[in-house]
Amino acid sequence: MNFIVSILFSGFAFSVVVLIPWIGVGAFDLRVFFGVIVPYAAMATFFVGIVVRVIDWARSPVPFRIPTTAGQGWSFPWIKSNPIDNPKGMGGVIVRMLFEVLLFRSLFRNTSLEYRRTGGLPKIDYEWEKWLWLSALVFHWSFLVVFLRHFRFFMEPIPGFVHLLENLDGFLQLGVLPFNGLGVPGVYITDGLLLAAVTYLFLRRIYISQVRYISLPADYFPLLLIIGLGLSGVLMRYFLRVDITAVKELAIGLFKFSPKVPDGIGVLFFIHLFILCVLIAYFPFSKLMHFIGVFLSPTRNLANNNRFVRHVNPWNYPVATHTYEEYEDEFREHMVEAGIPVEKGVEPKEEDKEVPETSQKE
């Protein structure tokens, strides 16, 4: 299976995801199915799936405290320790996790190998490479902002933070291309950032040879879903407007558990919604669980305090050891001869006494 097969397969799967609601709503008018049943099923899968997965992780204990120490540990008062990358206690761990989760600190360390040969001999450099970190950060934060902005569709009245986000996000005050006429909403920066970042993340999987080699369909597929989600959203907002009032009625109905599907919602919206449903239903079974897994990662969420706070392994069991007594029994005579202290003296035997003398004579 090479990268082409991987992309084709995930592309095919993605196409099916787009076609299902297109045909389902467009040809068969299954609005309740795609507007109510699928969203509920997807949400249930999402929440139940995540809970089950997290419980499953949590059921396995952490037998050893194995933080990756990435800085000076705590030792003497006169040696400056690094309380974040080598945390001594809970406080440091929390800061470390915050840096990790909010700012992707480990990814920020990324460099790129530059391998050359001069005169036939290797010369290795590590070049600046922050694109992965930057695109990952932009992607995740934009996604979060876009998600929060969507609260304007779920909630009535629209919460204050949504207005705030909208104002910040739209501060460039850009209208869309002139041919689209008046009344076009301002452009949100995050719409563009999200799509740009996720496109970069997709492309780097293809043009960086090492990443291409390790990428699975499971890597392309969620990216395609998110690209599809973003594109359909952008299309709806800026180009092929849908009846927002009707959409909001549907969304609020869903969240109030009294769903009804109003007329006048275009197919494009159902495609957008279905992609989202697939994404969240796929979530608990996929690598997307890294979102929660990172909080449980024992190399990051534990303090490097093993030497002063004992860690207990719940399944610790007694093991066979080679005791000192067994050791001394095997080597006692040698030890005594060499003047090494022993627990028990060598028991003198008649023939033993003779042997050394004769051997010395020889």
Place this chain on the structure above:
Amino acid sequence: MADTTPKPKEIAKIDHTPPLMRGWMDEPAEIKKGIYCYGSKPSNLEYVDMPFPREWSPLNDDWNLPENWKDIVKEGFKDRLDRFRSVKLFMDICVRCGACADKCHFFIGSGDPRNMPVLRAELIRSVYRRNFTTGGKLLGKLAGARDLDKDVLKEWWYYLYQCTECRRCSVFCPYGIDMAEITIFGRELTNLVGLNIDWIAAPVANCYRTGNHLGIQPHAYKDMLDFFTDEIEDITGIRMEQDLNRKGAEILFITPSGDVFADPGTYTCMGYMMLFHYLKNLGLDITWSTYASEGGNFGYFTSHEMAKRLNAKMYAEAKRLGVKWILGGECGHMWRVLNQYMDTFNGPADNLEEPVSPITGTKFENARSTKMVHIIEFTADLIKNNKLKLDPSRNDNLNVTFHDSCNPARGMGILEEPRYIINNVCNNFYEMPPNTIREQTFCCGSGAGLNAGENMELRMRGGLARANAVKYVHEKFGVNMLACICAIDRAVFPNLMEYWVPEVDVTGIHEMVANAMIFEGEKKRTTDLRGEPLPGMEEEEDV
């Protein structure tokens, strides 16, 4: 060095671009000479009751596996998923972003894509998906899943013993996925069906029996220390006898046996001996042990259980001798085990006391539970409190750089103390580039039990990244001495330097300390511990 090892210019032809059209699952791994280590010999497994001891060769098609080997491995896999959250999590959450890919010294030095940490992990994850996830059961290859078969097992064995558990990848991973953890787990699985490498199995069996990896018996151990005592006397004019297995001492000293066995580790060992003698009059009451004569732990490269079995000797011996606390020598993985495992394995060491330096009165609060202090901490504290009379100019012939050993760096965080000591015992210290030291340090390429002879090509490849950084400071600052605090480093760097940067030598830190220490009543020192003239003494040597 084996004659068959390719020359540097041969090895340097490294292509880091994986094949374009053929996916890794389509090509079985090819086990190559110079890369793999010999398989475990039955006698070494038998001695410690490891399962399925037998004769086998990695190059043979048939590895004489037990009939139900698949069930054993799958059962072992499941059992460990239930016992280690780390393993379970690391199977599930990798997004294959590739940040780790070019961080591994084995990938840098070989270009073998399976040496990218992410792919080395995928070798195992693929089997996990097939057996333990719905997607993998249904979709197979398309879900990145594959069946466990003999080729897969061989691939595991080949690549799990091409990982030195150095944790560099885990520093860069946004989720902290640690290939070392996966390798430890994977090696446990291979050991369930009797597949280890002999370079690990033999030291394990030796250590179990004689107390140390090298199989040095007590009287021979004493002989070696006696030999060093004579050497030291020749150099300093002072007889610095050491105590062995002495009950009632305050401190038990445990160091890797490599230090008593081969140059240049032996000079570090002499350094310890001289330090202890120096401190005797200041109130140091210390003993060595022949039973606990190994700081390192090759059991850790076999399984958690074997690590615990070998580690148990430390606390047991401390208890038997009635010491108050334990001092540990310069070693790498030894300190990961001592820091992150010992207390959990074999603690609590309630019969010991919270370590206090008898010389300075400093309480080692960071070791109040394990009761084991790193000799680098111990000596740094001595120097800070002006307890050692030092003449750093005796090391003026050295332009020193410091290699952070993987485990003390990324499994402990002892970064400043060694630098503090170096700066006090020598005048010319130069750091390697920041991407290659401290938490980003590069492995020697021979750790985690891979310091054998038959895999010399692998070792030279694995050590290339480190050697490249040494070469940089060698050319820029004239560095001629690579200092380290790891016995495996001291054992393997001489080969690596000879191969890539021939003008650079290797030392432990306590060798430099001992060279700089001024003893009361010592004769005029004309040579260092290696018998080479001290700076300014070249003439006297000639006379």
